[in-house]
Amino acid sequence: MHHTPSSPVSVEKCRYMDSKMKPLWIVYNNKLMGGDTLGIIFKNGDDLRQDMLTLQILRLMDLLWKEANLDLRIVPYGCLATGDRAGLIEVVSSADTIANIQLTSSNVAAAAAFNKDALLNWLKERNTGDALERAIEEFTLSCAGYCVATYVLGIGDRHSDNIMVRSTGQLFHIDFGHILGNFKSKFGIKRERVPFILTHDFIHVIQQGKTGYTEKFGSFRQYCEEAYLVLRKNGNLFITLFALMLTAGLPELTSVKDIQYLKDSLALGKTDDEALKQFRQKFDEALRESWTTKVNWMAHNVAKDNRS
Known part of the structure; x- marks a missing residue:
């Protein structure tokens, strides 16, 4: 498949990361957000459901704190388990x-x-x-x-x-x-x-x-x-x-x-x-x-x- 200029993925910016599971770092061109790039990590080998749960709970804590007028600047980035020991993680x-x-x-x-x-x-x-x-x-x-x-x-x-x-x-x-x-x-x-x-x-x-x-x-x-x-x-x-x-x-x-x-x-x-x-x-x-x-x-x- 040849790479066309309109491709949503910035191939030259994609790379493998240096941890033992060799996660793949994929960079998207994001037209919606004023042309900023958006990074997603594809991870294979870790059960990401526990990360999903923890991040959901962090979101909930963030909400409860904000209701109590306490904004603790939490960063609950996106995380999605897509299958057995595989999933996507948003790059902050x-x-x-x-x-x-x-x-x-x-x-x-x-x-x-x-x-x-x-x-x-x-x-x-x-x-x-x-x-x-x-x-x-x-x-x-x-x-x-x-x-x-x-x-x-x-x-x-x-x-x-x-x-x-x-x-x-x-x-x-x-x-x-x-x-x-x-x-x-x-x-x-x-x-x-x-x-x-x-x-x-x-x-x-x-x-x-x-x-x-x-x-x-x-x-x-x-x-x-x-x-x-x-x-x-x-x-x-x-x-x-x-x-x-x-x-x-x-x-x-x-x-x-x-x-x-x-x-x-x-x-x-x-x-x-x-x-x-x-x-x-x-x-x-x-x-x-x-x-x-x-x-x-x-x-x-x-x-x-x-x-x-």
Whole structure:
């Protein structure tokens, strides 16, 4: 089939991606959106139904938060399972992974994870003046939303390759192969309470590069707590939705135990005060752990660097 100029696909921009499943990145010319290109990833080998479920739940959280006047700048990109272990994923424009942002600003993979300025500098290169203020606010709001969502849903296997940032500042997570505390470990699957993912770099951006906990950090914490309380108010809705999904045959949503995970993370059955106390403990734990997260991410960067 020869390629005509009116073809909807930009063949020269299509490529295979470098993860083990070799997903195909397809770029469409989009006449409707003023000629912007639209990227779709075709993935073969992963069960995308769980990603679909997680993204639907993120959409629902986003709606509930907005109803409570809290817009946490969530990016629920499109995802469609088209068959057994195959499907399509929408590419979010002008975004890159934390790993790439760190690697491009540092020549040594090991150092990259410790370069706390990389993320802030990346945003500064793309936003000036008021736009930078706005980007940092977008980052802060979205970081709060995803911190709470990943904690409540027990989204595992988080590292710098599956957390992305848009040039507008919005942070978002991708790849939801492990949920409800079903985490990969070296020896099969282990269940653990999912930590918040709060790293030095994130805090550094939230505080606009200032050290010591600032009022900016205080408002970030406040967003997290508000977001958490909104989800708690709607706790039964989440339990019901997940219960309805039990029969769908998703590998990590098969038993009442999986749903118990949600009841625990939302602290259902506790008062708001007790729940907040538990939430704050988790949050503080994450702050103390942010160094460990860094070391893990460093190992991830090095492993990735050695592969390529």
